[in-house]
Amino acid sequence: MKRLLTLIVTISAGMISFAQNAGEITGKVLEDGTTKGVSFANVVVYSQQGTQVLFTETDFDGLYTCKPLDPAKYDIKVFSLGFDTVVIAGVEVLADGLVYQDILLTKGVDLDTFVYRIPLVSKQNPQEEKKITGQQIREQGANDIADIVVKNVPKVIPVERTGGLSIGGSREDAVLYVVDGVRVIGSTYIPMNAIKEVNVITGGIPAAYGDFMGGVVEITTYNYSVY
DSSP, rough: HHHHHHHHHHHHHHHHHHHHHEEEEEEEEETTTTOOOOOOOOEEETTSSSOEEEOOOOOOTTTEEEEEEESEEEEEEEEEBBEEEEEEEEEEEOOTOOEEEEEEBBBBBBTOHHHHOOOOTTTTTEEEEEEEEEEHHHHHHHHHHHHHHHHHHHTEEEEEETTEEETTTOOOOGGEEEEEEEEEOOOOOGGGEEEEEEEEESSSSOOTTTOOEEEEEEEEOOOOOOO
C-alpha cells in the first residue's frame, strides 16, 4: 500500500511539474491578402526531429491553440483544401511561454508546396509596437484615432462599416483602447490637439492586456494644469 501511494505521489508530482512548465502556441490562420480567417484548417505541430507532437483544427474564425507543449523548438504545418501548404519552422516555446503566431495561407492549386516563413509574433519576445507623437499627428492632419493608427501602422485595417479597427486580421472587438491608463469601451473621441502620444501594440501584448488578442491602442493626452 505504501509503495502504491509513493507511486501515485510521484506520478502526480510529474504531471504538476509538466503542467507548470508547459507552454503553448496560439493565433489565427488567415487567407493571405485579406482579414478573413480560414475555417477548419489543419494545424500540425512537429518536433525538430520530425515527430508529430500535436494536431488540431482552426475554429470557424480561423483561431487555433496548440497546448501543452514542452519547452523546445517546433515546426508548425498548416494546410487546407484549396490553399498552399505552409510550414513555420523553428517556433520556440519557453517554459510557461505563450507564443502568438498568425499564419497566412495562399490560395493555390499545388497542395504540396511548402512555404517557410519566420515567426510573426511571440508574446514571450519584446513587444511589437509603434509610437506616434502628437507632432506627427498634427503634421499628418489626422481626423480621428482610427485615421491616426491606419496611417502609421501597416498591420491595422479600418472597418469601414463601423469606423473601428482590425489589427492583424482580428475582430474589431479584439482591439483594446486605453486612454491615460484607463480602459475605454465605446466612443474614443478625443480632440486631436489634446493627444500627446498614441502607442499601438500589435504583438507581444503585456499580461495586463492579455485578454485582448488583436492589439492595444494606448492614448496619452496632455496633462493641462489650471492655476
